[in-house]
Amino acid sequence: MSAASRYCNLWRIDPASDRTGYKRCFLPLANDFFQSQGLSEAEEDRGDRSQQRNLQTDLLSRFQAPAVDTTERAHAGLCLRCYVSEPILNACRKIDHLFGDDRSFTYRDLLPFVLNDDGKTLMVLDSDGKTYLTLDPTGKPQTTAYQCFSLQILRTFKPNAQSSMSLDNWTYLQTKQNPELKNFLSEFGFKQLSDWALLNRTRSKQLQQLAERDRHLIAAFHAVYRRDRHQQHQGTKRCLDPTTGQLQEMVTYLKVQNITIQPNQLITELRRVALQLRQFDLWSHRVPLEVEDPETGDRLIRSELPQDIASEYNVEQQEQQEMLEFFHKQLQLALVHSIKQAISDRITYLKKSKGYAAFADRFIPGLHLYYSQGIALKEIADLLKMSGWAQARRVLNPGELINIVRTLTIRQVLEQMLKKAEEKGLTALPPQPDYLENLAKQIEALADAEIFQAAFEEIQAGKNRLMKSVYAQQLCFYLEECTKVTQGVS
Numbered sequence: 001m002s003a004a005s006r007y008c009n010l011w012r013i014d015p016a017s018d019r020t021g022y023k024r025c026f027l028p029l030a031n032d033f034f035q036s037q038g039l040s041e042a043e044e045d046r047g048d049r050s051q052q053r054n055l056q057t058d059l060l061s062r063f064q065a066p067a068v069d070t071t072e073r074a075h076a077g078l079c080l081r082c083y084v085s086e087p088i089l090n091a092c093r094k095i096d097h098l099f100g101d102d103r104s105f106t107y108r109d110l111l112p113f114v115l116n117d118d119g120k121t122l123m124v125l126d127s128d129g130k131t132y133l134t135l136d137p138t139g140k141p142q143t144t145a146y147q148c149f150s151l152q153i154l155r156t157f158k159p160n161a162q163s164s165m166s167l168d169n170w171t172y173l174q175t176k177q178n179p180e181l182k183n184f185l186s187e188f189g190f191k192q193l194s195d196w197a198l199l200n201r202t203r204s205k206q207l208q209q210l211a212e213r214d215r216h217l218i219a220a221f222h223a224v225y226r227r228d229r230h231q232q233h234q235g236t237k238r239c240l241d242p243t244t245g246q247l248q249e250m251v252t253y254l255k256v257q258n259i260t261i262q263p264n265q266l267i268t269e270l271r272r273v274a275l276q277l278r279q280f281d282l283w284s285h286r287v288p289l290e291v292e293d294p295e296t297g298d299r300l301i302r303s304e305l306p307q308d309i310a311s312e313y314n315v316e317q318q319e320q321q322e323m324l325e326f327f328h329k330q331l332q333l334a335l336v337h338s339i340k341q342a343i344s345d346r347i348t349y350l351k352k353s354k355g356y357a358a359f360a361d362r363f364i365p366g367l368h369l370y371y372s373q374g375i376a377l378k379e380i381a382d383l384l385k386m387s388g389w390a391q392a393r394r395v396l397n398p399g400e401l402i403n404i405v406r407t408l409t410i411r412q413v414l415e416q417m418l419k420k421a422e423e424k425g426l427t428a429l430p431p432q433p434d435y436l437e438n439l440a441k442q443i444e445a446l447a448d449a450e451i452f453q454a455a456f457e458e459i460q461a462g463k464n465r466l467m468k469s470v471y472a473q474q475l476c477f478y479l480e481e482c483t484k485v486t487q488g489v490s
Contacts, residue, residue, distance in 0.1 A: 004034070006082060006083050006086060007030060007034045007059075007079040007080070007082050007083050008026060008027060008030045008031035008034055008079070008082060009024050009025065009026050009027070009082055010024070010025050010027055010030075010081065010082045010085050010117065010118075010119040011023070011024055011025075011085040011086055011088070011089045011115065012025055012085065012115060012117065012118055012119065013111050013112065013115055013116075021107075021108040021111060022089060022111060022115065025119060027078065027082060027119050029075060029078060029122075030075070030078045030079045030082050030119075033072075033075035033076070033078070033079060034079050037058075053159070053166070056080070056083070056159065056167050057159050059076045059077075059079055059080050060076075060080065060154070060157070060159060062076040063076040063077040063080060063124070063125075063154060064125065064129070064154075066127045070124060070135065070139060070141055071122070071135065071139045073124045074122035074123060074124050074135050075122070077122075077123060077124060077151070077154060078119065078122060078123075080150075080154055080167075081117055081119065081123075081148075081150040081151065081154070082119070083167065084150050084153050084154070084167065084171045085115065085117065085150060087167075087168045087169075087171040087172050087175070088114050088115050088149070088150065088153075088171055088175050089111070089115060090172070091114075091171070091172045091175035091176060092107040092110040092111055092114065092115070092175065093107045094172075094441055094445060095107065095110060095176065095181075095185075096110065105184075109184070110181055110184070113149075113178055113180040113181040113184060114149045114175050114178050114180075114181055115149075116147075116148065116149055117148050117149065117150040117151075121134050121135075121146075122134065122135040123135070123144075123148060123151055124141060125151070125155055126141075126143075129155065130155065131143060132144050132146065132147070132148065132151060134146070149175075149178065152174070153170065153171050153174050156170075156174065157170050157171075158460060169448070169456075172448075173448065173453055176449075194239050195270065195271050195274035195275075196225065196239035196240070196241065196242065196274075197239040198274045198277050199218060199221050199225070199270060199273065199274050199277070200221070200222075200225060200226055200229060200239055202218050202222070202277060206277055209324075209325075210273065210276070210277075211325070213259065214273045214276070216254060216257045216259055217254070217259075217266070217269055217270060217273055218273060219253075219257075220250040220253040220254050220257075221242075221250060221270060223250075223253055224242075224246050224249045224250050224253065225242055225246055225250075228246065241267075242267065242270075244263065247263040247266055247267060248263055250266060251263055251266060254266075264468070265473070267468075268468060268470065268473060272450075272470065275449070275450050276324070276328060323417075323420070326416075326417070326420055327413070327417060327443075327446070330412070330413045330416045330417065331409070331413055331446075331447060331450065331451070333412075334408070334409040334410075334412035334413045334416075335405070335409050335451060335470070335471070335474055336474060336478070337408075337412060338404075338405045338408035338409040338412065339405055339474060339475055339478050340478060341408055342401055342404045342405045342408060343363070343364070343367075343401075343478070343482075345404075346363060346401065346404075347360050347363055347364075350363060350395065356394070356395055359384075359386070359391075359395045362384045362386075362395070363395065363396065364479060364482050364483070365384065365483075366380050366384055366392065366395065366396045367396060367398070367401075367475070367479055368476075368479045368480075368483060369383065369384075370396060370398060371398075371467045371472055371475055371476050371479065372467075372476045372479060372480070374466070374467060377389050377392040377393055377396065378392070380392050380396070398459050399456070399459060402452060402455050402456060402459070402471065405471070406447065406448075406451075406452045409447060409451070410440070410443055410444055410447055413443050413447065414439065414440055414443055417439060417443065418436070418439070421439070450470065451469070451470050451471050452471065454469035454470065454471070455469045455470075455471035455472065457469075458472065
């Protein structure tokens with residue numbers, strides 16, 4: 001489908017289709033409005049990413065602006081509803097690919113939760129930006145209880161000049177986090193426990209899958225957090241974030257194990273381990289061959305299974321664990337390498353730019369102010385003697401930097417995973433196109449969940465943003481190293 005036609009064609013559920021369960025529907029109203037904006041399909045097809053972003057920003061500003069004519073707002077929204085229907089569909093297919101291999105469910109089971117826009121009703125948001133309104137034939141808005149998921153995506157998407165997170169990526173992430181979809185997946189073992197609940201319930205078999213350092217982190221968490229939970233008799237209530245006192249006690253506990261770590265680093269490390277456990281959970285539930293021992297709480301191979309099946313299962317679990325450990329290691333290595341490369345490339349680009357060569361030596365100090373000290377771009381512009389916020393954004397462009405690091409990271413991890421798969425006889429080099437595409441999608445989804453989703457969200461937070469993501473912390477560490485080297489040279 002061409003870029004322009006995405007604004008005029010809506011993907012929606014088609015139960016009558018035995019083959020796919022969905023179909024593409026051309027919407028004349030959306031097409032007429034899109035064409036009336038003076039952007040022909042040929043022009044759109046030639047447009048680059050910046051022009052695409054400008055078009056979406058224009059449509060969103062019309063859709064979200066109360067001062068704009070209601071019908072015009074609804075038409076702009078209809079074009080965008082068409083646009084987001086495709087990544088909604090793609091997200092369901094990706095979830096199916098990742099976790100539906102035992103055929104307990106398929107993407108067709110997921111579509112009703114999120115692909116619930118038929119495109120027949122014009123809709124806008126009320127002046128509060130939250131209430132959904134439908135337009136009657138005369139164009140008069142009326143309150144509706146109809147929860148259109150595509151409208152929810154548009155309501156929460158906030159295009160920010162500091163961020164390069166695309167509408168496609170935002171739609172994909174929101175689809176994966178849809179509450180009804182997550183509730184459905186929980187029926188198949190994909191439970192959405194909080195990080196602290198996940199760490200609190202960690203069993204001995206899960207610990208065996210972790211690195212030694214990570215096992216020490218969980219032991220410290222159990223010694224303090226689990227102890228307090230038991231003392232407070234709150235086993236059935238939501239697990240709250242660890243308190244400052246609990247974190248400090250864990251730090252003291254870890255010192256005895258020769259692990260020195262700060263409380264803010266500890267909470268990041270614990271979240272990383274929780275994510276790793278979450279991935280183990282997701283894969284281990286694909287084949288329900290285990291049961292929980294009521295006395296110990298450990299998960300054991302079902303005794304009624306034939307021995308050869310149990311043996312095969314153990315082999316698969318070991319291979320799965322090895323590949324996951326390899327993936328996490330490569331992801332961290334690739335992130336470090338990609339941050340260094342992206343910053344180096346950006347400085348080289350600035351030095352060669354006629355308009356920004358003078359700002360090349362201010363790039364690292366600017367990023368340090370933005371990430372390590374949480375200073376806004378407008379203030380950074382004053383501190384680094386730039387003309388204003390716009391120039392600071394063009395020089396630093398933190399959103400674009402995340403995008404570049406993300407691309408480099410995924411590319412490097414993909415290369416290493418392909419080599420590992422070839423070593424284990426899972427694929428040949430070069431791999432089959434389907435295998436390559438599927439592996440790339442899995443790596444992209446996991447990298448976003450583990451690193452880049454949080455990185456994008458924290459720069460969109462506006463005032464009082466807290467830079468605590470894995471990406472931000474690794475970037476700050478590298479910036480500190482660069483600053484030390486510079487000071488040493490001077």
